[in-house]
Amino acid sequence: MSSLLVDNIGELVTNGIGADPLGIRRKAAVLVEEDRVAWVGPSAYAPAAEHRIDVGGAAVLPGFVDSHAHLVFAGDRAAEFAARMAGEPYTGGGIRTTVGATRAATDDELRTTVRRLRGEALRQGTTTMEIKSGYGLNVADEARSLRIAAETSSETTFLGAHVVPAEYADRPDDYVGLVCGPMLAAAAPYAKWIDVFCERGAFDVDHARAILACGQAAGLGVRLHANQLGPGPGVQLGVELGAASVDHCTHLSDADVDALASNRFDCMCHEGAHTTTVATLLPGAEFSTRSPYPDARRLLDAGVTVALATDCNPGSSYTSSMPFCIALAVREMRMTPAEAVWAATAGGARALRRDDIGVLTPGARADLVVLDAPSYLHLAYRPGVPLIRQVIRNGVPQ
Numbered sequence: 001m002s003s004l005l006v007d008n009i010g011e012l013v014t015n016g017i018g019a020d021p022l023g024i025r026r027k028a029a030v031l032v033e034e035d036r037v038a039w040v041g042p043s044a045y046a047p048a049a050e051h052r053i054d055v056g057g058a059a060v061l062p063g064f065v066d067s068h069a070h071l072v073f074a075g076d077r078a079a080e081f082a083a084r085m086a087g088e089p090y091t092g093g094g095i096r097t098t099v100g101a102t103r104a105a106t107d108d109e110l111r112t113t114v115r116r117l118r119g120e121a122l123r124q125g126t127t128t129m130e131i132k133s134g135y136g137l138n139v140a141d142e143a144r145s146l147r148i149a150a151e152t153s154s155e156t157t158f159l160g161a162h163v164v165p166a167e168y169a170d171r172p173d174d175y176v177g178l179v180c181g182p183m184l185a186a187a188a189p190y191a192k193w194i195d196v197f198c199e200r201g202a203f204d205v206d207h208a209r210a211i212l213a214c215g216q217a218a219g220l221g222v223r224l225h226a227n228q229l230g231p232g233p234g235v236q237l238g239v240e241l242g243a244a245s246v247d248h249c250t251h252l253s254d255a256d257v258d259a260l261a262s263n264r265f266d267c268m269c270h271e272g273a274h275t276t277t278v279a280t281l282l283p284g285a286e287f288s289t290r291s292p293y294p295d296a297r298r299l300l301d302a303g304v305t306v307a308l309a310t311d312c313n314p315g316s317s318y319t320s321s322m323p324f325c326i327a328l329a330v331r332e333m334r335m336t337p338a339e340a341v342w343a344a345t346a347g348g349a350r351a352l353r354r355d356d357i358g359v360l361t362p363g364a365r366a367d368l369v370v371l372d373a374p375s376y377l378h379l380a381y382r383p384g385v386p387l388i389r390q391v392i393r394n395g396v397p398q
């Protein structure tokens with residue numbers, strides 16, 4: 001069995017050992033066997049291993065879990081971004097521009113983009129990345145988007161209900177029928193999740209409920225884009241359906257926060273309880289659309305489980321950087337650095353209903369990030385600086 005000792009860790013974030021939320025250990029070591037964490041403890045008691053990496057007192061944390069990304073697309077929308085920065089509002093309408101370019105692209109062009117962005121994220125510490133479809137919006141292009149996404153990630157999401165494509169603009173009911181029927185049938189073999197953009201100008205609550213119910217019946221887990229551009233019923237629909245995550249959560253009523261906070265289950269982990277539906281915040285979208293940020297403090301103070309993700313997409317958030325999202329969460333959403341790092345690791349894992357990632361405890365996947373810094377605090381304290389010195393994924397140094 002191949003073994004690797006990551007040794008001389010100044011500050012180890014485990015997200016699972018001890019009473020503090022980040023489960024911090026100092027002067028620690030992690031033993032990796034094959035693709036799993038086999039042992040965590042003081043450097044002084046570290047067992048022997050075939051290979052050893054001395055990180056020289058640096059901080060080590062679980063690899064980031066980016067639970068919300070749209071990587072299968074063609075073209076870019078830099079001009080739209082520039083227009084927004086010059087004062088034009090964001091409406092979500094630009095999605096159709098990307099749909100045209102995506103349909104016209106070859107499989108290899110799409111594959112190259114997915115791999116480029118996935119590689120970019122990996123170098124910034126992301127060891128798990130969810131990938132959505134949603135720029136094909138017909139049976140063949142949604143199916144191939146997911147087929148290509150599945151080459152790179154097991155966390156794939158069918159988002160045929162991203163917007164109603166232009167050819168169905170005056171008959172949205174027919175489009176919903178297509179999504180629930182042949183499109184879902186073609187997409188489901190490559191998808192783990194189903195998602196809907198539940199928003200004015202995209203899909204209303206009845207259409208969203210119908211589509212998500214079809215996805216559930218086909219064995220897919222539920223997640224949705226909700227309450228991004230304005231108040232709406234999306235968050236409460238997500239809680240009603242037992243969604244793993246409701247994403248964006250920028251415009252929430254008290255009832256939305258109550259619904260998220262009251263839906264709890266007991267857990268064997270050291271935290272004791274979690275909310276069933278995670279609120280995933282995507283501050284890259286507010287940054288890139290110059291919009292007000294979600295009120296993370298309100299959600300955290302109510303006891304809601306919060307995740308952070310990039311929303312990487314060519315229109316409203318073209319970043320693959322979890323460290324950037326952590327810095328935004330701390331500076332703009334009043335999360336503490338500890339809350340932001342937890343949300344970007346263990347929180348993302350919860351949003352994907354995974355307990356084998358986002359933590360560094362025995363049995364977890366050996367996904368580790370070594371920082372070029374003595375503490376996780378530097379992720380927010382030194383924004384824009386490439387602090388990811390080394391990434392280990394599935395026990396393999398990258």
Ligand SMILES: [Zn+2]
Nearest residue numbers: 068070225311
């Ligand atoms: Zn999104």
